[in-house]
Amino acid sequence: xxxxxxxxxxxxxxxxxxxxxxxxxxxxxxxxxxxxxxxxxxxxxxxxxxxxxxxxxxxxxxxxxxxxxxxxxxxxxxxxxxxxxxxxxxxxxxxxxxxxxxxxxxxxxxxxxxxxxxxxxxxxxxxxxxxxxxxxx
Amino acid sequence: xxxxxxxxxxxxxxxxxxxxxxxxxxxxxxxxxxxxxxxxxxxxxxxxxxxxxxxxxxxxxxxxxxxxxxxxxxxxxxxxxxxxxxxxxxxxxxxxxxxxxxxxxxxxxxxxxxxxxxxxxxxxxxxxxxxxxxxxxxxxxxxxxxxxxxxxxxxxxxxxxxxxxxxxxxxxxxxxxxxxxxxxxxxxxxxxxxxxxxxxxxxxxxxxxxxxxxxxxxxxx
Numbered sequence: 001x002x003x004x005x006x007x008x009x010x011x012x013x014x015x016x017x018x019x020x021x022x023x024x025x026x027x028x029x030x031x032x033x034x035x036x037x038x039x040x041x042x043x044x045x046x047x048x049x050x051x052x053x054x055x056x057x058x059x060x061x062x063x064x065x066x067x068x069x070x071x072x073x074x075x076x077x078x079x080x081x082x083x084x085x086x087x088x089x090x091x092x093x094x095x096x097x098x099x100x101x102x103x104x105x106x107x108x109x110x111x112x113x114x115x116x117x118x119x120x121x122x123x124x125x126x127x128x129x130x131x132x133x134x135x136x137x
Numbered sequence: 138x139x140x141x142x143x144x145x146x147x148x149x150x151x152x153x154x155x156x157x158x159x160x161x162x163x164x165x166x167x168x169x170x171x172x173x174x175x176x177x178x179x180x181x182x183x184x185x186x187x188x189x190x191x192x193x194x195x196x197x198x199x200x201x202x203x204x205x206x207x208x209x210x211x212x213x214x215x216x217x218x219x220x221x222x223x224x225x226x227x228x229x230x231x232x233x234x235x236x237x238x239x240x241x242x243x244x245x246x247x248x249x250x251x252x253x254x255x256x257x258x259x260x261x262x263x264x265x266x267x268x269x270x271x272x273x274x275x276x277x278x279x280x281x282x283x284x285x286x287x288x289x290x291x292x293x294x295x296x297x298x299x300x301x302x303x304x305x306x307x308x309x310x311x312x313x314x315x316x317x318x319x320x321x322x323x324x325x326x327x328x329x330x331x332x333x334x335x336x337x338x339x340x341x342x343x344x345x346x347x348x349x350x351x352x353x354x355x356x357x358x
Binding site: 003005007078079080081082083087089090091092093094097098100101102104105106107109111112113114119121122124125126127128129130131132133134135136 | 139150151152153154155156157158159177178179180181185186187188189190191192194195196197198199200201202203204205206207208210214249252253256265268269272273274275276277279280281283284285287288291292297300304317320
């Protein structure tokens with residue numbers, strides 16, 4: 001079992017198999033939690049595909065499972081796991097973040113207020129928004 | 138700080154979204170209650186906003202226009218580091234420094250008013266080229282720091298505080314520019330962060346470097 005945290009999801013995966021730095025998931029679990037899937041042309045999400053180097057297929061796919069950690073490393077994206085391998089975090093690459101910020105399109109997010117109600121930046125399209133950080137410190 | 142400005146400008150298509158970079162359970166709640174703002178005050182335990190917009194401190198702000206385009210990337214929001222010249226025993230700030238701090242805030246608020254009135258014609262709204270040139274460029278260490286921060290926060294929330302704290306420490310080491318990450322590990326009393334010796338130690342270590350990055354606005358200190 002493993003808990004997988006991505007940018008916007010937290011998934012408990014009962015069938016996940018952790019082997020040191022490897023996180024074996026079923027293809028369905030990988031696609032549900034990350035959007036990436038294994039296809040004949042390589043690793044794909046939407047219309048984007050990243051080929052797997054010939055001869056290295058077994059590093060990624062074995063016994064009907066996919067190593068999500070190997071996929072993440074292959075994509076050049078940061079990841080980390082707890083000491084016992086029970087919790088994994090898959091992050092976004094610095095280059096992707098920087099490109100998103102350079103595009104000047106304000107990244108959308110959804111966060112709760114104190115009552116638990118969710119708010120998204122995109123709900124305020126049509127207004128000028130001052131997006132400001134604060135804290136109790 | 139933003140309530141009065143929001144009330145003043147909301148009829149002109151202006152919105153404030155405040156996001157608390159607090160992560161300990163319950164942390165920001167009393168503060169929200171006390172301020173009772175009428176704009177959304179959101180709680181961001183995992184510092185998602187800090188990651189998306191490369192925010193490293195509070196208060197920092199981004200200006201986003203009606204089409205969802207960033208016209209001023211992340212920068213300190215009307216804050217000046219006058220507190221660095223505070224008497225650390227009496228907690229008093231010299232009058233001239235207090236004046237500069239008040240000026241910085243007034244300049245920033247007036248710039249927002251100008252932008253709300255004039256839109257892209259405001260001298261304070263950057264055009265695409267200037268905004269892009271000022272867009273933050275997070276490094277691989279910063280990207281990894283956010284992953285470790287999230288891992289640490291999850292573990293702390295689920296009864297593994299000791300290991301979680303180790304990941305937070307590593308996140309802070311990888312992203313030293315972030316006071317927001319560092320703060321989650323620092324001891325805090327009811328006197329606030331500025332009463333803590335480890336805070337002052339970290340501020341002093343800046344030397345000539347700024348605590349709040351300079352803000353490009355006419356007259357800003």
